[in-house]
Amino acid sequence: MQPVRWKRIGDAWPPASNLYEFDLRAIKQVRAVLRDPFKPLSTAKTLMCVVRPLLTVWITVCIGFLIGVDVYGQPASERIERAAAEEEISDVNLYYVTGHRGATLYRYANENAPLRRMPVRTPLHELGCNGDWCQVQLEDGEQGYVREEALSNIWIRVDKDQRRVRLYAGPDLVKTYNADFGPNVFLDKERRGSQQDSDHWRTPEGLFHVVNRNPNSMYYKALVIDYPGRDDAERGLQQGIISEAEYASIIAAHDERRMPPMSTKLGGWIEIHGDGTGASTDWTRGCVALHNTDMDHIWQYAEVGTPVLIE
CATH class of the missing domain: 2.40.440.10 (L,D-transpeptidase catalytic domain-like)
Incomplete structure (x- = not known):
């Protein structure tokens, strides 16, 4: 399967909450002043149409800092964490190994000189593909070749x-x-x-x-x-939802990149x-x-x- 080539299509986070919408009427008045600066407006009206949008922005930012929520209506720490995860997995050249069995890294674009076995989800950077083989670089800097069918982005x-x-x-x-x-x-x-x-x-x-x-x-x-993931297991153990043995089983499954236990109270x-x-x-x-x-x-x-x- 050929990968989709890059066009840098952005996918914005959810729009601002209605609680923080700008005063659209005031903004229209500002635009009217900018288009026709000689059109007479009262001093009070001119001042109000300029100040109100700026005041709205200032209040929005202040409230966000005070309650830990940014202007997108999400907890700031949560949005940063999710943005980091999204940035990592949407990297242009970042691929990963697929399949239950993982893949083998070779020195050359053939199977004569194997270097190491890579488990499923091993992250690597694609340096270029030719036919059935792709040259890749692992996070530790080691380079080699892997079959194209074992990679996905x-x-x-x-x-x-x-x-x-x-x-x-x-x-x-x-x-x-x-x-x-x-x-x-x-x-x-x-x-x-x-x-x-x-x-x-x-x-x-x-x-x-x-x-x-x-x-x-x-x-x-x-x-x-x-x-359940690692964070779910941590929370479940702290709240007494799962036992230490169940916690250990979930963590071991993730360490081994296999299906975690599905029958716990989580x-x-x-x-x-x-x-x-x-x-x-x-x-x-x-x-x-x-x-x-x-x-x-x-x-x-x-x-x-x-x-x-x-x-």
Whole structure:
């Protein structure tokens, strides 16, 4: 599969909250003054139309600093963390190793001189491809060759607020899909939900990875993500939701880049699967459901190891 080449398509963060919208009427008056500076306006009116927008901006910034929320309506620390994750996985030349078995790094563009075995999700920079082989550089600076089929720069971004799933190749947006979620789409997942506690049928937030592809899912096809993650395990242990043994099992699974335990009280089996309505409704138990046509499309790109950023 040929990678999508770069056009630097930006994907802005959510727009400012209505609480901080500028006074549009005042801005129009400022523009009118700039277009026709000789048009008579009262001194008070002129002063007001200039000062009001500036005052609005100043108040917005001050409130953001005071309550720890930036002008985008998100906690500042949370947005910085997510922006860092997005920047890392959308790097133009940053690829990763896909598949359950990982890949081998070779000295030359053949299989005669193997250098090392690389597990799934090993990050590396593509230096150029020729035929079936790509020259790459690892984070420690070592260079070599790997088969092109073992590399990917695909990642998935799940937007719970907009009920959308976006497929990227590096920084390039490939396609956007409508998605269905659970009944409580706005909150982060904390524990396993049930018929008696459907409020916890939530979609987790954070940076995850595809750990399994199920072509025979009861919901058409499914990409299983590695929830619970490390942060979820830390929180679960601190809050007494899971035991130390369960915590150790989750951490060990992530260290070995395999599927974590799914049967603890933190919940599990969070998937991007099919049988969605395509109308952005709320019916799942925390999974992300796509229309089967969209599931077929994303299935062609997503592999074991594909990063999934859920926010």
